[in-house]
Amino acid sequence: xxxxxxxxAKCLRTGAAVYLPRQTDGRVWSASARFLCAAADVPKDxxxxxxxxxxxxxxxxxxxxxxxxxxxxVVQILRMHGVDxxxxxxxxxDSELREGVKAFSNxxxxxxxYFSGExxxxxxxxxxxxxxxxxxxxxxxxxxxxxxxxxxxESK
Amino acid sequence: xxxTVLRCVRPISxxxxxxxxxxxxxxxxxxxxxxxxERSITTKLTDKLKPDHLEVxxxxxxxxxxxGSESHFRVLVVSSQFDGLPLIQRxxxxxxxxxxxxxxxxxxxxxxxxxxEQWGSNPSLAKSPPCMGGSRGDHTVEEKLKAGRE
Numbered sequence: 001x002x003x004x005x006x007x008x009a010k011c012l013r014t015g016a017a018v019y020l021p022r023q024t025d026g027r028v029w030s031a032s033a034r035f036l037c038a039a040a041d042v043p044k045d046x047x048x049x050x051x052x053x054x055x056x057x058x059x060x061x062x063x064x065x066x067x068x069x070x071x072x073x074v075v076q077i078l079r080m081h082g083v084d085x086x087x088x089x090x091x092x093x094d095s096e097l098r099e100g101v102k103a104f105s106n107x108x109x110x111x112x113x114y115f116s117g118e119x120x121x122x123x124x125x126x127x128x129x130x131x132x133x134x135x136x137x138x139x140x141x142x143x144x145x146x147x148x149x150x151x152x153x154e155s156k
Numbered sequence: 157x158x159x160t161v162l163r164c165v166r167p168i169s170x171x172x173x174x175x176x177x178x179x180x181x182x183x184x185x186x187x188x189x190x191x192x193x194e195r196s197i198t199t200k201l202t203d204k205l206k207p208d209h210l211e212v213x214x215x216x217x218x219x220x221x222x223x224g225s226e227s228h229f230r231v232l233v234v235s236s237q238f239d240g241l242p243l244i245q246r247x248x249x250x251x252x253x254x255x256x257x258x259x260x261x262x263x264x265x266x267x268x269x270x271x272x273e274q275w276g277s278n279p280s281l282a283k284s285p286p287c288m289g290g291s292r293g294d295h296t297v298e299e300k301l302k303a304g305r306e
């Protein structure tokens with residue numbers, strides 16, 4: 001309860017109108033969290049942003065030009081699996097987004113990866129999922145066939 | 157031969173940490189006093205997660221921040237508290253333990269969270285990817301470094 005109050009207070013300070021934190025098991029309580037974009041003064045719904053695309057990444061820089069080694073690692077891993085079509089949001093361009101997504105995900109660092117609207121984790125988690133084979137499985141659930149799987153089948 | 161060896165050994169024995177510049181060397185002080193964030197991270201993770209094995213690495217020198225910064229860390233935590241927990245929950249436990257540091261001076265935290273069994277079968281520390289300069293000119297990082305110094 002205390003963390004709910006603290007989180008709500010934090011978001012009110014940053015201009016977010018509605019915020020409900022995630023449960024500790026990672027499931028989202030509410031579909032939307034709103035914050036105001038300082039640049040365009042247009043309400044942005046993070047809940048919609050993370051659901052609009054199957055794979056969503058909040059990162060520093062862009063997939064073409066990452067500005068952080070950890071963000072770059074996420075881009076490279078997705079590329080290895082043949083995932084090129086995903087939404088990438090550059091938090092360096094928007095400080096409201098940068099703080100908003102940390103509050104929304106209840107996760108203190110960037111990059112952040114979402115699959116079908118569900119928070120997966122950061123660079124470390126994606127890397128371990130890649131190494132232990134879980135990433136191929138999770139992509140399959142999204143209807144994405146990993147390029148590594150295809151490569152493995154072709155080599156047989 | 158022997159006098160040469162002794163001459164080589166002497167400078168090393170008077171320096172407590174090779175990695176730190178000589179200007180920061182204060183022999184009358186406990187060397188850990190100059191790494192408050194690292195100590196705090198170590199203490200909190202030890203208290204909260206009762207790890208079998210813990211490594212806290214300050215990787216700030218690998219990033220575009222001034223020497224002596226405590227902004228980028230890598231932690232390896234081996235704890236039976238992670239048994240049965242998916243990776244994301246393990247990381248959330250670590251994040252929760254270090255909430256204060258993460259909201260003030262720590263800008264990046266790489267986490268490896270293993271059960272004792274996993275550590276036993278693969279006792280290795282992952283390597284961080286090379287920095288791509290994102291912290292340079294990043295006012296959020298500058299604020300965090302300032303918070304760390306105060």
